[in-house]
Amino acid sequence: MTPPYYAVIFTNNHTAQVEGYNEMAQKMEDLAKLQPGYLGMEHAREEMGITISYWKTKEDIANWKANVDHQMAQKMGREQWYESYRTRICLVERDYQFNKD
């Protein structure tokens, strides 16, 4: 993963209904891995959920958004699991890291 590449920041707040959510999230992560241009995914949840997925190009993101199974998951998300969410499409310009030796 060397810049420039894209990050999709998906932040969300859940409804009280959680049934089926974890299974669907796992299924979508497995499916995203098969998409062209997929570079990786990271997530954490406390009060708010944050999922970041990384992609080679904007077109890869558009293709993933349009994926039929993913479309259905998005619809279920809006109907059942999410109180609110926000999606940000971002160009990663610079990237640096630290590893303790």
Add this chain to the structure above:
Amino acid sequence: MTPPYYAVIFTNNHTAQVEGYNEMAQKMEDLAKLQPGYLGMEHAREEMGITISYWKTKEDIANWKANVDHQMAQKMGREQWYESYRTRICLVERDYQFNKD
């Protein structure tokens, strides 16, 4: 927050040592709010920690990184709290949201 603006994605893994971390994280969030160009911050932690801060410009990010108190916190982070981290500087190009009514 209307694009274009900047997001700093900070993902990290902690060492076993957590003493003083939460206090410092809160102190840095309070301090960031006083910086020019600060737009907001979101975070969640499970296995991995994710903190995203939002800024008007790249210069605002550079100024915050160079802040003396923040520099000291970064140094303590590398010495004590972080096993590894990765920082990504991102241009937010597009942004859309959903709110259940």
